[in-house]
Structures are given as C-alpha cells and as structure tokens.
Amino acid sequence: MKKKTIKQTEPKLIIKAIGGYGVIGRNMTVVQYGDESVILDMGLYLNRYISFQESGEEMTSEALIDDEALPNDRKFFAKHGNTVKAIVIGHAHLDHTGGIRFLASKYKCPIVASPYTSRIIEKMSYDDHWQLKNKLIPLSINSSYKLSKNITVELVGVTHSTLQTAITVIHTPAGSVVYTLDYKLDNNPPFGPKTNMQRLRQLGKEHVIVLLPDCTRSDQEGHTFSEKVARSMLKDVLLGLQDKNHAIVATTFASNINRLHSIIDMGNLIGREVVFLGRSFKRWISAAEELGLINFSNQAQILSNGREYRRFLKEANANRGKYLMIMTGNQGEPNAMLVRVAKGDTAFEFMPGDNIIFSCHVIPTPMIQANRRKLEELLRRKKTRIFKDVHASGHAKKEDHRDMIKMLRPEHIIPAHGTTPKHAALVDLASEIGYKLGENIHLLQEGQELEIK
Amino acid sequence: MKKKTIKQTEPKLIIKAIGGYGVIGRNMTVVQYGDESVILDMGLYLNRYISFQESGEEMTSEALIDDEALPNDRKFFAKHGNTVKAIVIGHAHLDHTGGIRFLASKYKCPIVASPYTSRIIEKMSYDDHWQLKNKLIPLSINSSYKLSKNITVELVGVTHSTLQTAITVIHTPAGSVVYTLDYKLDNNPPFGPKTNMQRLRQLGKEHVIVLLPDCTRSDQEGHTFSEKVARSMLKDVLLGLQDKNHAIVATTFASNINRLHSIIDMGNLIGREVVFLGRSFKRWISAAEELGLINFSNQAQILSNGREYRRFLKEANANRGKYLMIMTGNQGEPNAMLVRVAKGDTAFEFMPGDNIIFSCHVIPTPMIQANRRKLEELLRRKKTRIFKDVHASGHAKKEDHRDMIKMLRPEHIIPAHGTTPKHAALVDLASEIGYKLGENIHLLQEGQELEIK
C-alpha cells in the first residue's frame, strides 16, 4: 500500500507497522531512512503469551509468532534485517520489551534504552535464563545518541506508570519521527521528573514529520488523572481504615514504582511496617535501587523467596494489625501471592474485615478479567473489605492527545498501539484539529508500511 | 488523497464520499466513471435536523449544510454537477431521501428509485409543500435502467425495515459498484419478497469492483434476526395480555409496513379493532396501498386529522378494552401521539394496567434518547405496563456482512454509513476474510474520494 515511486535521489523515509496495529500489545515499529533502519520496541502480546504458556508447547520465537504472541518480523528481517542500526526501547513494560528475548539476537545491532529500562532488560535475561546477545546502550533520559550520519535517537522524558519512560525521537534529515508509546501527561507527579514539555514544544517548532501515538485510551474523553490523584485516593482510603486489628493488603503493578512509593509513605503515616510479597517486586525495585533512584529497602521489607514468605505470613497471621502488605496479584494472576493467600494456600488466612486495596484497574482482556473475577469472588467469601480502582491510568486520553498533537504539530500521524476502533477514535480527534485521513493521518495494519513524502 | 496520475486513456472510476462517512445519517455517495457520474442517496442527519428545526432558524440548504444536517455537496456540485446522470435512491428513509428537498433540484437529472420509494418522495413533496423539479423514474425492484452508454443502474431487492428497499448496483465497463445502504439478510420474512440472493451471487461471479456496505451495526457480533422473530415476539406479548379491560397501545416506526402488518394480524387474533393514530402513518400506508402492496384500510381505521383523533380518543377512553391502538411516538418525539396522550393532553387517559408495547429500539443519539426517557418516565407514573424492544433490527450485523462479502467477492470495499469506529469494525472483519487496509479496503472521510485502479 501507499508505496509510490519517486524519482528523487533523496533517501526515502518509510514507517513499517510490525506489531501493535489492530491489537493492544506486541508493539514493534520500524523507521527506515534510506538504507538504514531503527526498530522501536519489541513487545509481547500478553493475552496470547499467557495462553501459550498454559498450552505447554515449546516456546520458540517461530511458534510465538505463529500464535500471534510476538510481532511478525519475518518479512522485514528477511529483506532489511541487516539495515537495522539499533533497537530502541521506550520503557520497560513487557508489551514493549518482552519480544527481545525471542527476536533481538538475530539483529546485529545494539539496544538503546534508558538506564532503568536497560537494567530491567538485563534482569529479565538473568532471571529467566536467556542470553542477551545485543550490546545494551543505556542512554540517559533527555539526551541523544547518534546512530549513523543520518540517524540520531533522542529519548525525551515523559510520565507513564513506570520509571524513566521516554518518548522516542528518531531524527533524520527528512525530519523527526516521534514515537509516544506509552505516555500520559502528568502535570503534577508526586515523585520524579515531569514530562519535558519544553523539549516537546521545541520539537514542534523544528520539524516533526511523523507522530506515532499510543492509542490504548484514545477512545476515552477527557484527561488522564495525575499520579498525584492516585496518591490522594490511596491516602484517603488507607488513613480511613480505623480498625487497628485487621490486615491491610495493597496490590498494584510491580513496575509502578511511584505508586509503591506512595503506598510505603502511607504505611509510615499509619504506623504499619511495609512488606512486599511476590516475586516480581524484587526485579522492579532492585533495578531502581541499583541506579539510586529510590531506596525502598530502608523503609520496607522486600521478601523474595518462599522461605521468607512462609516465615513472614505465619507471623503476619498472628499480628495482622502490624503490617501493610503489598502483594502481587492485582490482575488475579493464578500463582501470584494475593491469589494464593485468598485460596488459603498459605499460613496467612483472611478474616472478615481485613482490607484489600486494588490500586489498579482491570486489564480488559478476557483471560485477565476471568482471573480477576475469580479472585474477587474468593475475597468476598472471606468477607474482606474490598476497595477497587484506587488508581489513575498511565495512558493518555483524548484531551491529552490533543495537547500532544498541538505541541508537536506533526506533518503526519500514524496511530499505533491500539485496536482498529481505537485508531479510528484518534482519526476523529485529528480530524477535529484539521488532519485528513489518507493525506496526513494514515491507518496501517500489521505488515504494512507507509512512505512519507 | 490517493489520487494518482495514470497514463491510460481508459475512463477513471472514482468513488466520492459526500455524506455518511464518520456519521450515521446524511448519506450521499457519488460514483464517477469517466466524465459521467451518479449520485447514490441524498439524506438528512436527523439528529442535527431536529435541533435545527428547534432553533427556529430559516431552513435553507446552505444553512443546513453549514449545520451538518445535510451532506456537503458544494465542492462536488461546483466541479461536476453537470456530469450527474441520475440520483438513485435505495429506499425511502429520511437519512437517504431527506436531502432531495434541499439539494436535488440543482442537478439537472432524474431521480431513479423503486416504485414505493418514488411514491413516498412524491408524498413528501406534496405534504411538506415543496416542488420536486427532477423527473422521477420508478424502477421496479430487480430490474435495470440504462443511464448512458457506459452506465446502467440496477436495483436488486433486499430486506430492510421498509418496503421495496434495493441494493443499488451501478454497472460500468470497469465493473459494478454495489451499494448496500441499508439492508439486513432476512431469510424468512413473514411478508413480501426475500433478498434476491441468486442475483447477488451472480454479481459476485461477474465483477464487483467496489462494495459500499451499510456499517450502522458492523460492530455487533452475530446475525440480525428476521422480521419473523419480531412477529413472533409481538404475538407472544399481545396474546399474553389477558385483561380484557385495559388499553393496548403499540408503537413502532411508521415506515415499517411489515411490522404494522404483524400488529394488525395480532389485533385480529385477539379480537380488537386496530386503529392508527398519528400523522406519519398515513403517508407510508397510503403509498403502499396505492401501489397495491397492502390493504390495511379494510382491516384497520387509519385516522389522519385532529378531529378524527379527538372523536376516537374520547370513545376509546370509555371503551379501552375494544381497541388495539397503534400510535406514533416510539422514539418519544415531542409532538407525536403517544407523547401527547402520556402527557395528558388528549381525551384518552392512561390507567394503571394499560399496556404499551414499544416495537422498536431506541435510536442511540442523545436528543432521541432524552426524549424517549422522558416518555417512559411519564408512562411509569401512570403505572402502565411497558414492554420494550419487541423488535428486530433492519441493519446487517457482522456475520451478515461476512455473507455479503463472500457472495459479492468485491475487489475493493469502502465502508459507508457509519462512524469511524464502525468503519474500523468492518475493516477488522474484511481483514479476517483477507482484505488489506489501503490496498483493497479503504477508509474515506466526507469530502474525500478514491480512484479505483
């Protein structure tokens, strides 16, 4: 589609939609300029990946591509694999990084990512026993790296639901390609840096030739609330728990370090010892601590193996008013800590009146919704008190997208990371601003590409 | 967009999206072949039209276009107005015919439509006091009419929620353009002819170059139930009303002659006199009677003016068990009969236990939903019994579209009559079948066009 022969000698700029176009997950996009190219993100489609794992089949990249758990980069690799100058990763979530394990090594190029993202990738490799063959180049947020004479990558700091998330900018002689997967515009984050609005406005004054926006919530009206709002909700719920003899369990995404920060602060405020339970906390917290971004270890226990869990849960069962436990399992993942406790598989037993705070929303895919419903049913039977949706999303909504488009003033927009109807919602928004479908806003399906003229 | 220079001498086939792309309503599409063109439908956007009427502004075509109540044909008319060979109307609903009053006369060409549709257009002109300047050519369902050497129009009979609805086929040397606004695939209609499947399959074997599908329900799973199902629901509800001393009022779309037919039959079955109340019934019923398609007048009273209404409603108030009343107002239209009765503005007063059957769904636009909610609130306060959604839709759903695409095997698909997310849903369906966005399924916005190569 849309390939057009032009008789210039100038190199062509082509955007290739490999994964995440028509689906939420398995993100991978290629920016090709002349005979060089850059890969943006290399993610998993978790909904399929989980089913695949359950099936017990052998986990090869070929099988995972066939099952649509990975982006299908076969055609691209065959023709252009050797042109790739770098794989740039915007942030550390699995729908952006989870494909590295299976796909990266065949590309003979480095991986460029923020220091925190880089550290998480290293830990994935170590924890899950696979070898990272690509060179890893940690690039500071708000700085640039020259990949070749023509191509420079820049990471612009942006707010999202994990640390050191970047808007990836690929500078080429034809203009810059701005890739905003994933982001929110948090004007008021309680921890860490704000979005680098100044730089975004500057980019808008220079020449943004293509914007690739994160469309996961493009169909929702309004503005995504700040992490500060989530903190204010958490504070409200936790300080309101008056009974000193009941357990308090909070659960959230392990990668949401700022949220964990808020929960620790609230634990201190209400005089409870904060204890992390569940395998995945270790990875996300220690990566941040190693980089000096946080120091949770001096304010909380971070348990990380079965023996520690067992000893602690027995103790907590006898002194349930003493702790604020933070557990994995916010999506009802079958083997996560909260689910095991709710099932009665541990030494800690929920009592009527114990408090469970879900500081998250439910990811709207069928398998996950099913798991979560089962967890809630178990908790209700224990007569626990359930507080849900104590949360603010990490993804931009309609009015945030409008702000971003107005700042960047891109020549072209290609909606990314979303289902086709979500892409359609972004088309409608862009049309309000003055873009026209097929002229300067373009819909791509996986496997398609667009040459920008 | 997508205009490409080609060096052939062969005439070009171009599809122009004038109205109904990104919105449900104001349908108008142009098929241009060489230096000739055909207009398909000329509709109103009722949601805007109603607000416009309420505003009290003078109703000119220019003001209605500015207010987006009419398709914006200005650019097309200026450049190509004199190339139009015919305006072809698929069926008589206002979102397909309502623009004729304001836009048709400037095109110096005939209007081609089925006999019933033609008759309704004449009545609109007569009733609403405007002059139809275009020649009206009634074309029988399942027949063709040659517009020029290169262009022939064919009306293929299809099922929908009013009589003599056609799939419009524009035959050109480049292949046929098939326009399915609006349709359902009813395999089992209780009255009237079935869809001409044989002809559709035949068209698929010849050469359909473009399909323009009705996307109003393309985002809904499954199959749209037959009118027979609606009849069976109606029968079930009406025969179950046991109290012989309460009023029975049914309300539905006046254009849905088959539904009215079923309601009359049920009235006969339960031994009640059937009486139509409300201005718009007259138009739709008399058009059908004049063509010999039905004979309601010998089975029901069709009241048509204030004096008749007043006399009858007084009588019905005293003998409420005697009649099955069919009233306008199924969408809560402020001046419709059912609303006036519910407000207490007539001699007929609802009593607790009177029965109201809504043989319709609620059109999902804000103004209409608001009106309907107000009506239901009035009815509930009268303690009437309310039976809602005794209805089957007239619009194809996902599996019906799949059947249609498989029968017609079009080279290209351009979703029509729908919001952008509804068009996106059709893209997803077509992709399942093997189409690719931008290659052989194309999204257009109002004002855009596509040259088919």
Next chain:
Amino acid sequence: MKKKTIKQTEPKLIIKAIGGYGVIGRNMTVVQYGDESVILDMGLYLNRYISFQESGEEMTSEALIDDEALPNDRKFFAKHGNTVKAIVIGHAHLDHTGGIRFLASKYKCPIVASPYTSRIIEKMSYDDHWQLKNKLIPLSINSSYKLSKNITVELVGVTHSTLQTAITVIHTPAGSVVYTLDYKLDNNPPFGPKTNMQRLRQLGKEHVIVLLPDCTRSDQEGHTFSEKVARSMLKDVLLGLQDKNHAIVATTFASNINRLHSIIDMGNLIGREVVFLGRSFKRWISAAEELGLINFSNQAQILSNGREYRRFLKEANANRGKYLMIMTGNQGEPNAMLVRVAKGDTAFEFMPGDNIIFSCHVIPTPMIQANRRKLEELLRRKKTRIFKDVHASGHAKKEDHRDMIKMLRPEHIIPAHGTTPKHAALVDLASEIGYKLGENIHLLQEGQELEIK
C-alpha cells in the same frame, strides 16, 4: 422474628426460609401446618458447589453446608425433622434437586415429584453412585396427593425450561400455599402443554394464603418471551447458514428438552444429521424417552461415551458439512465437549468459518462468566462465527409476576429464590398492586420463619 403467641387452638401455619433467600440457588422452603410439615425443593448453590469440587475437599453434607453450597437445614432438622410428611420437588434442575443426595435421607418421608423429575432424580442417584433412601412418589402434573388429613400437595403444570415443571400447591385448612419456583408464563410453547391457567385462576378464587414467587428475574421489566421466540431465532440463524462445507455446532442446557427438540427439527430442515455430544444429554433425553414424552433417538445420534465421541469427531472432522452437532459446554464448563474441542483436545478441529450457536444466556456468577469468556476467546482465535443469545429465558419477569399475582390473589407474598435486591424489586411490584411490606408482603432471610395469621 415475627413469631407471635396466639391463644387459639387452631394449628399454626408457618413458612420457614431455609435456602434461596438472599441468593440465587440452594432452594429449600418449609411449610409447617400444626405439627406437620412439608419441604419444598432441596437444591444446590452451584457457584459454591463448583468451587468446592475444585478445592478437592471431601464432599460431606456438613462441609457443603458450612461452605454454603447446601441450604442449612440443621436447626430445622433438629427441632422438626420428624414432622416432615414429604419432600416435594418442583422441577429437576440442580438448584432445586441437587441437595437430595446430601440431605434427604435423614428425613423419613417420601419425595413427591412429577414423573419426569422423579426419573431424573433416579438417574442422578444411579449415575453419581449414591443411594436414594427416600421413597419416590411420581405424581402426575395437574393432580394431587393427600399427605395427611390436613395437608394435600398438588402439582399444577407450568412452563419453564425443562419438562414437567410444576407450581407446587400445599393445601391446608388455613388456605393454600403456592410455590412458583421456577416458572415463566409461556402462552405459546412450541411443544408440550401450556401453563394450567384455568387451575391457577381457580386457586385464586378459592383461598391462596401465601404465594412464594421465583424472583430470579423480578427486577427485569416486561414479559419473558415464549420458547416459540427462541425457536424462531434458532430457525432464523440456522436456515441462514449458507455455506454447506462448514461445521455447525449448537450448544444449550441439556435439560432444555424443548430447545433440543427445536434444534433437531432445524437440523432436519437443513438436511444435516443431528448428533449429541456430551455426557449430560444422555440423562435428560433418556428420562424423557423412557416416559414416552419424546423420541429423539430415531431422529438423532445420542453419543454417550468416549469411544463413540472419538470415532464420531474424527469422522466429522472430515465431513464437517454433514452434521449439526449439539454439544455440552454452553457455559464454558471446563470439561464439557465444546470446551475440549475448542482447546484442540479432540480429533475435531475448528476451521475459520465454522459456526457456533449459543442457544443460552450466560449465568451471571463470576466463575461461570470467567469460564464462558475463556471459551469465547478460544473460539474467536479459531475464527469461528459466533451467534450468541439465541435464547429465551425460563424465568418470569415483572409483568409475568403481575399476571400471576392477579390470578392467584394471595393474602400474603414471601419473595423466594433471589438476592435481597431482587426480593426488593418484587416488593415494589407488589406495592404497585396494593400490598404493604410487613403486612402482606414479607421479606425473609435464610434461617427465618413467618407465622401466617
């Protein structure tokens, strides 16, 4: 509650709410007259029962009562167990019969039920290897059985979603107690007898002292559509499937014999061999055949063991256009046939374009909704065509309850079989008719009783 000392010598009439009050399931009610009593239904709460089974604990009646999977009859049995003259079962669904296995034997009294319900109870006992110790008295629909001088039980035929469902009437000198668990008012059933309206009206003219209504859908407006409507939907979907080379699979509740009847008829109409796959069909069909109510065996294959399944599924995989398969698994039950096929665990593999017809709704309990979502996800990945909600419910809605109350004219109403908000909805309806809460409409919780004065 509400026990009041009265100084008469007349025997007291007391209604005891044992199970199904505040919950949908585990139905059990006691009617006590003087020193005699009758138990109405003895059901399971399936949501809990399924979780219990998954837990792997030993299945004793005590454990099941503790886990709230069974009605808690301990207090009643201890004080009044020896006064029970009969256990009367209204129909054969597990939420009305599933407790017999665990609770019935300690009551030294017969079980009275319609011939079909009786036969199903026998088969449950045989299939699941437990001994039915109570004498089983099959009582024809629309006949009576004298339990004692003062108490006569009558089964009045009513429509529901399985065969020979009865409204149970307990006649006492104080008036009759009418128990309508479960029913719909189907004026037009395609098979089998209608509701015995004449008898219900007659009962209303005699003296109904208490009505215990089925409240599972009391909070829904309107009338529950006839089984005829479901048949008409099925016919519409099945006759519309045009591709002769794809599989057709229907799934519904095995107990819904009339629905199965319709599916067989449609299979014949479209010229496909009808084959039943899944263990539970055998029980419900053979019971009906043994009583001469149906003869499916001469119109369809009813497979009943693994060897038959394997042989047939291999054959069907090669000739997918030849059969209409009816499978268990409509609620996504993990080991049911449709789920196993969808998972790829059998020789039959779904192909894109195969058709799955869900002739059912989804039971709104979390575990079941989760299972069903997982099944649909599997089916969508196979690119099958899914037709959902081709169904009419078996439970009365608001307007049906109004009809029932008006026919029976009970002195008192006690909502049964429902959550507390559903009972509240019946209170609101009864109030519209003129009842007053606490005077003649009473809410009971499990474990409570009401003396009727």
Next chain:
Amino acid sequence: MKKKTIKQTEPKLIIKAIGGYGVIGRNMTVVQYGDESVILDMGLYLNRYISFQESGEEMTSEALIDDEALPNDRKFFAKHGNTVKAIVIGHAHLDHTGGIRFLASKYKCPIVASPYTSRIIEKMSYDDHWQLKNKLIPLSINSSYKLSKNITVELVGVTHSTLQTAITVIHTPAGSVVYTLDYKLDNNPPFGPKTNMQRLRQLGKEHVIVLLPDCTRSDQEGHTFSEKVARSMLKDVLLGLQDKNHAIVATTFASNINRLHSIIDMGNLIGREVVFLGRSFKRWISAAEELGLINFSNQAQILSNGREYRRFLKEANANRGKYLMIMTGNQGEPNAMLVRVAKGDTAFEFMPGDNIIFSCHVIPTPMIQANRRKLEELLRRKKTRIFKDVHASGHAKKEDHRDMIKMLRPEHIIPAHGTTPKHAALVDLASEIGYKLGENIHLLQEGQELEIK
C-alpha cells in the same frame, strides 16, 4: 405491621417513615416518644417537583402531595400533628428542606437546624416569596437543645457536600435515635471540620437504639473518596490547561461551598479572575459569608443579575483567556447559565478548544439525564473540550456504612433515603455484620411505622 401491644406503662418509641422510603428524595421521618414527636427533615422529590413545575398547575401542598413531589404527612398530621415538638433539619439540600415551604406552617413548633442551614432556609423564604411561620432555632454543630423533659436534639458534625451538615441525634429515655441523612466519612477534608468521630464513638458506647442511614449509595462497593481527592482532580485538570487563549468554565452544585473554594484557589493558581455566573450561587455563598465561614467576595466576582451577566459575558467573549467562569447548569437545567451559553442565547460564544469542566456526577433520574445529554451534545457541536466527573460524591458507600454501624453499634437499623433495592443492599451489609432482618434491621415503606421494643 410490627405494631404490637405491650402492657408497659413506659412510653413507646415509634419511628414513622413519611418520605424517602422507596425513593431518593422527599425525606421526612418522625421519631415519636410517648405523646411527643420530632420531625426529621422535610424534603422535596425533585424529579417530580420539576415535572410539576413544567405542567403549569397551581403549586399547592395538596397537589404536590398527590403528585408525590412532597412526603405525604396527611395521616400523621391528622392524628399527631399537635404532638410535634420540633422539625429538625440535617442540612440545607432541597430533598431535605424543600418541603418546609409547603408543610411546615401547619405544625406549631420551631425548626431546629445548624446556623448555615437556618440561614439558607431564611433565604429560600425571602427569595421565593413565601413566609416562614415557624420559629427558626439555629443550633451550633456539635451541640444539643432540649426540646422537652424527655427529648433532646443533638447535631453532630459530619462531612457532606454542603456546609454544616449534621447527623441528627434524638435523645430519649429509651436511647438515642441517630439519623445520618446525608453524609460521607471524609477523613481528610481540605476545608472545614472533620466528622466528629469521637462523639460518634461515644454515642456508640452510650445507647443507640435506632440508626436511620442514608442509603443513596449503599449499593456501591468501597469508600466514598474525600473532597481532597476532588480537589486533587480539579487541580490536575486546571493546571494542565495550557492554552492561555481559551475559555475555562467550571460547573458544579452551587451548594458545594468546599468545591467552589477549591475552584477559586485553582483560578488563583493559574492566574485567572474567578467569576460566578448563575442565580443560585448568590444564595449559598452569601449565607456562608454572612456567617463568616468563607470570604469569596474578595477573591471572586459573584454576579447576580441579568445586567451584570450581560456586561460580563460580552467582556469575557473578547478576553476569553482572562477568566475562570463558574456557571450553574451542571445537570443541564434548562434555564441555567451554562445551558443558555451553550445554546448561543448570550453574548458569550463557545469556540473550539474552550474548556468545560463538570465537577459533578449526573443525578440518575430520567429528566435530569435527558437534560444533561442535551447540554453535552450542544457543547460537542461547539468543539469544546469536555472534562467530566471531576468529582467525589457526598454520600457514604458500603464500607463507610460498615464503619458507621461499627462505631454506633445501634440496636436497630431502619434504612432510609433510598429505593427498595438500595435498602436491600444495606440489609445485606448489616447481615454480614450480624443483624437479622425483621429482628433488628427493619424495612419500612412510606406510611409505615415501627415501634421499637
């Protein structure tokens, strides 16, 4: 129901449900002790009141009672009107005060209310031209007033969505009756006093014989977020509006003084002049200023008549980036300021990109939902940016009710202010805690009463 003859000479304690039982609105409850009684609240049912106003009928108390816009106190007044020692009003919202105008004067007794509530009642009387004949006794929050030897009224401060809201406690020799209409448990209000938890716990240690809880949100899980959360949302949205040249309009309930306070603060933060437009602001703000509770006038313009509106709106239209306008009309009320502006009836015209912040939810009654939808439709057509639900509710949810019940430890609970299903939800919650329906939690319908033994 529930009237029981007892042979004591001790005075009886009787709770009479006059209004708000089975409906959200028209609140009125009577506490009768011996031959004395107290009326709690005297409210309107706004949904009906608005329709009544539209009907144009003469507004008499009798007509309003017949139309169910007022509580029906006829029977009570006839038998016990002369026993009333006081009308106690919990807070100033119309569903608690709006009946005073029509019903209070026939009771020859004072009205007791907090100073702010009292001031609002005076202003209602003055503004709407009716005479308040009862003596008004302003009683400070957290203080008591002796009505008779046996009866003392106490106002305990509680958080809600207007100022000086009280939990009303009626102390009698039989124990105290605690009436919590309306409240939330805000642990963290940004302005004004917290709930007097200490006093509530003290009451629980003394003897609460009856609790009458506000059930408007009893069917919702979790905890109602603090006003601090709403403030944090507002701050987030307002500080994020980057375009300095567009209008900002906030709309909320005029009675929510704390919310208005937050909006003013945010206006100051972003450097815009704050201007109030709409008649009802004047009443609620000036009452608070007269009592020295706030001083808005020195931080904002509070316009209050047509001339001021016209002058300002013309000015604002020319300088739209200068102001933060706070308008009435958050529920789409037909004549409110925001609606008039959106319709284009004023000198101020919305431009694409202007910002509308709805700091409220939509009240779920049909007439109001209809109005609000119409307003949003108008705003969308102007291409304004809409931010909805920037709000925290003022009504307690399930976990707040649990806290309240545990603090007060009432002997009996009678759900108030809610539909029957909402009362049912409170029954379920109380049952979890150990209450039993009919024993110590009781459902009343309007017109019923319960003697507490």
